[in-house]
Amino acid sequence: MSTQTPETAQETLAAPSLKSAAADYWARIKSGDIGSLPAVLGLVALCIVFTSMSSSFLTPGNFANLLTQAAGVIVIAMGLIFVLLLGDIDLSAGYSAGVSGAVLVILVSNHHWNWVPALLVAIVAGVLMGLVIGWLVSYVGVPSFVVTLAMFLAFQGILLLLAGEGGTIAIEDKTVIAIENSNMKPLISWLFFLICAALYVLSGLRKMAVRRKAGLKTELVQLWVFKTVGLLALCAVAVFSLNLERSNNVKLVSLKGIPDVVPLILAILVVGTFFLSRTSYGRHLYAVGGNTEAARRSGIDVKRVRLFAFVICSSLAAIAGLIFVSRANSVSPTTGGNSTLLYAVGAAVIGGTSLFGGKGKMRDAILGGLVVAVIDNGMGLLGYAAGIKYIVTGLVLLVSAGVDALSRKGGN
Amino acid sequence: MSEAILSLRNINKSFGAVHVLRGVDLDIYPGQVTALVGDNGAGKSTLIKCIAGIYTPDSGEYHFDGKPVTVNGPRDATALGIEVVYQDLALCDNLDIVHNLFLGREKKKGVTLDEASMEQLARQTLDGLSVRTVKSIRQTVASLSGGQRQTVAIARAVLWNNKVVILDEPTAALGVSQTEQVLNLVRRLADAGIAVVLISHNLVDVFEVADNVAALYLGTMAAQVKLNEVSRNQVIELITTGKSAGVTNIGANK
Ligand SMILES: Nc1ncnc2c1ncn2[C@@H]1O[C@H](COP(=O)(O)OP(=O)(O)OP(=O)(O)O)[C@@H](O)[C@H]1O
Numbered sequence: 203m204s205t206q207t208p209e210t211a212q213e214t215l216a217a218p219s220l221k222s223a224a225a226d227y228w229a230r231i232k233s234g235d236i237g238s239l240p241a242v243l244g245l246v247a248l249c250i251v252f253t254s255m256s257s258s259f260l261t262p263g264n265f266a267n268l269l270t271q272a273a274g275v276i277v278i279a280m281g282l283i284f285v286l287l288l289g290d291i292d293l294s295a296g297y298s299a300g301v302s303g304a305v306l307v308i309l310v311s312n313h314h315w316n317w318v319p320a321l322l323v324a325i326v327a328g329v330l331m332g333l334v335i336g337w338l339v340s341y342v343g344v345p346s347f348v349v350t351l352a353m354f355l356a357f358q359g360i361l362l363l364l365a366g367e368g369g370t371i372a373i374e375d376k377t378v379i380a381i382e383n384s385n386m387k388p389l390i391s392w393l394f395f396l397i398c399a400a401l402y403v404l405s406g407l408r409k410m411a412v413r414r415k416a417g418l419k420t421e422l423v424q425l426w427v428f429k430t431v432g433l434l435a436l437c438a439v440a441v442f443s444l445n446l447e448r449s450n451n452v453k454l455v456s457l458k459g460i461p462d463v464v465p466l467i468l469a470i471l472v473v474g475t476f477f478l479s480r481t482s483y484g485r486h487l488y489a490v491g492g493n494t495e496a497a498r499r500s501g502i503d504v505k506r507v508r509l510f511a512f513v514i515c516s517s518l519a520a521i522a523g524l525i526f527v528s529r530a531n532s533v534s535p536t537t538g539g540n541s542t543l544l545y546a547v548g549a550a551v552i553g554g555t556s557l558f559g560g561k562g563k564m565r566d567a568i569l570g571g572l573v574v575a576v577i578d579n580g581m582g583l584l585g586y587a588a589g590i591k592y593i594v595t596g597l598v599l600l601v602s603a604g605v606d607a608l609s610r611k612g613g614n
Numbered sequence: 615m616s617e618a619i620l621s622l623r624n625i626n627k628s629f630g631a632v633h634v635l636r637g638v639d640l641d642i643y644p645g646q647v648t649a650l651v652g653d654n655g656a657g658k659s660t661l662i663k664c665i666a667g668i669y670t671p672d673s674g675e676y677h678f679d680g681k682p683v684t685v686n687g688p689r690d691a692t693a694l695g696i697e698v699v700y701q702d703l704a705l706c707d708n709l710d711i712v713h714n715l716f717l718g719r720e721k722k723k724g725v726t727l728d729e730a731s732m733e734q735l736a737r738q739t740l741d742g743l744s745v746r747t748v749k750s751i752r753q754t755v756a757s758l759s760g761g762q763r764q765t766v767a768i769a770r771a772v773l774w775n776n777k778v779v780i781l782d783e784p785t786a787a788l789g790v791s792q793t794e795q796v797l798n799l800v801r802r803l804a805d806a807g808i809a810v811v812l813i814s815h816n817l818v819d820v821f822e823v824a825d826n827v828a829a830l831y832l833g834t835m836a837a838q839v840k841l842n843e844v845s846r847n848q849v850i851e852l853i854t855t856g857k858s859a860g861v862t863n864i865g866a867n868k
C-alpha cells in the first residue's frame with residue numbers, strides 16, 4: 203500500500219501533520235484521483251448486505267470458497283492490467299488461459315509428463331500467443347480490439363480442437379489439483395503470515411530510511427504506522443478465520459488453513475508491483491499509456507513496450523489456465539470461456555484501473571476480482587438465477603467505467 | 615560577438631513540389647536568446663525540425679561547435695546537446711514532475727529505479743532555475759497550470775546539460791503573469807550559457823527577452839540582426855515584406 207502514499211504533501215518547512223495529509227488526500231479525491239476507494243467501499247457494502255441477507259455468506263467455508271473462486275479471474279485481470287495501462291485491451295485472454303490449460307492437461311494426462319515441464323510448455327504457449335497478438339498490434343498496427351477479438355475466436359477454436367469436440371480431459375496430477383483444492387496447515391499459515399508481514403514492514407521502513415538519508419521528505423510516520431497496522435490486522439483476521447475448521451464432517455476430512463492459491467497470487471502481486479513501480483519498463487508502460495507521443499519523443503521504444511505488455515498478459519493467462527484446470531480437475535472447451543474474460547476486465551476496472559490507459563495497479567485486480575466474486579457468490583447463495591447475476595455484474599462494471607470516465611473529466 | 619555554437623548555411627528543404635526553405639542561413643550563439651520570427655507558414659517549425667533531425671535538409675551545411683556535422687535523426691541532435699520543447703509540450707499527465715523530467719533517461723540502481731537521487735536532482739534543477747511556483751515535485755503534471763507545465767518541459771531540456779534549447783511558441787497559451795515567468799526562465803537559461811532559440815509571434819516577448827532576431831519570410835532568411843540595432847517597425851517590415859531599409863545582417867558583420 204506504500205505506493206498509495208500521498209506524497210503530494212506540501213514541501214514547506216512546516217512539520218507535516220495528519221491534518222495536512224488528510225487534506226491532501228481529499229484534494230486528490232476531488233481532482234478525480236480516486237484510486238481503489240470505490241472498490242474498497244463497494245466490497246465492504248456488499249459484504250454487509252450479503253451477511254445480513256444470508257447466514258451462510260460470512261462463514262469460514264464460504265470465505266475460503268470465495269478466494270479459490272476468484273483466483274483465476276484475478277490472475278487474468280493482473281495480466282490485463284499491463285495491457286489496459288496502454289489503453290489497449292486483450293479480449294482473448296480468457297481463451298489463452300483455456301489453451302494453456304489444455305496444453306498442460308494433455309501433456310500431463312495423455313503424455314504422462316511431469317507437471318513442471320508441462321507447466322513450462324503451457325507458459326511458453328502463453329508467451330507465443332502474446333507475441334503474435336503484440337506483434338500484430340504494435341508492429342503491424344491493427345487495433346488491439348480487432349486483433350484480440352479475432353484471437354478470441356481463434357483460441358476458442360484451438361481449445362476446441364485440443365479438448366476434442368464436447369469432450370473434457372481429466373487431470374489427476376496431485377500437485378496441479380492441490381493448487382485450488384488444498385490448504386496450508388494452520389501453523390504454516392501463521393508462519394507464512396508472519397514472514398509476509400515482517401517483509402512488508404521491513405520494505406516500508408527501508409523506503410523511509412532511503413528517503414530520509416537522501417534528505418527527502420518522508421511520509422508521515424503515524425500515517426504509515428496506521429495504514430500498516432490496519433492492513434496487517436485485516437490480514438491476521440483473514441488468516442485466523444481461514445484457520446477455523448470448515449469441513450462439514452471433520453471425521454471424514456479436515457479443511458483448514460490458507461488455500462494454496464493465495465501465496466501464488468501474492469507472489470504474482472509482489473513481482474508485478476515491483477515491475478510496474480520500480481523498473482524503467484514499468485515507468486515506460488505508464489508513460490506510453492499517458493501520452494504515447496511524449497513517450498516516443500523521450501526515446502522510449504513504444505512498440506517494444508506494447509509487445510511486452512501483451513506477452514505478459516498472455517503469460518499470466520497461462521497461469522490462470524493452471525488455476526482453472528486445477529479447480530475443475532479437467533479441461534473442457536469452455537475453460538476460460540463464458541464470462542471469464544468479461545469478469546477479468548470488470549475486476550481490473552472495478553479495482554480502479556482506467557480503460558483509457560495510464561492508470562492502474564496490480565492490486566486493483568485483487569480488489570476488483572473480490573468484488574466480482576462476492577457478487578457472484580452472494581447472489582448465488584441468495585438463490586438468484588445466473589441471468590440476474592450477469593445483469594448485476596454488468597451494471598457494476600458499467601458504473602465503474604462511468605466513474606473512471608467522469609473522474610478523467612474532473613481531473614482535466 | 616562570440617563564436618556561434620550552431621550555424622546553418624544555405625539550407626534547402628522541399629516537400630514534394632513545395633519549396634519550404636530556400637537557402638536559409640542561421641547562427642545561434644551560446645548565452646544568447648535568438649528569436650525566430652516570421653508569418654504563419656514562413657517555415658519556422660520546418661527549420662527547427664531540420665535542426666532537431668526530424669527532417670533532413672535536401673541540401674546545405676550544418677555546423678556544430680565549428681565543425682561540420684550530419685544530423686540524420688532526433689538521436690543525433692540529442693547527442694550533440696540539442697533539445698527542442700515543442701508547442702504541445704509532450705508531457706505525461708499521469709506521471710509526476712520527477713518522472714516526467716527523467717522520462718526515457720531514468721536513473722537506476724541495479725535494475726530498480728533510483729527515485730531518491732532522481733528527486734534530489736530534479737529539486738536541484740528546479741532550484742537552479744529559481745522555479746518556486748510548484749508546490750511539490752511529486753504532484754502529477756495533470757494538476758499543473760499551463761505556465762508550470764511549460765516550466766517542467768523547459769527544465770527537462772536543461773536537466774541534461776544541453777547546449778542548445780529550442781522553444782516553439784512557449785508563451786502562446788499563457789496569461790500575462792505566467793508569460794512573464796516563462797520569459798524570465800528563458801532569460802536565465804541564456805544567462806547560464808545555453809544557446810536559446812525562441813519562436814514567437816509576439817514581438818513584445820521578443821523585445822523583452824531576445825538578444826538577436828532572425829526573421830523568416832516565405833522560406834528565406836530576411837535578416838538576422840542584433841535586437842538593439844533594430845526598431846520594432848523594422849522587424850515588422852522584415853516579417854511582412856522580407857526587407858527593411860538600413861538593416862545590417864549579423865552575418866555581414868563578420
Ligand atoms: N510535412 C509537410 N508536407 C508538406 N508541406 C509542409 C509540411 N510541413 C510544412 N509544410 C509547409 O511548409 C510551409 C512552412 O510551414 P511551417 O510549419 O514551417 O511554418 P511556420 O513558420 O512554423 O508557421 P506557424 O507560424 O503557423 O507555425 C507551410 O506552407 C506548410 O504548409
Ligand SMILES: [Mg+2]
Binds near residue numbers: 658659660
Ligand atoms: Mg509552426
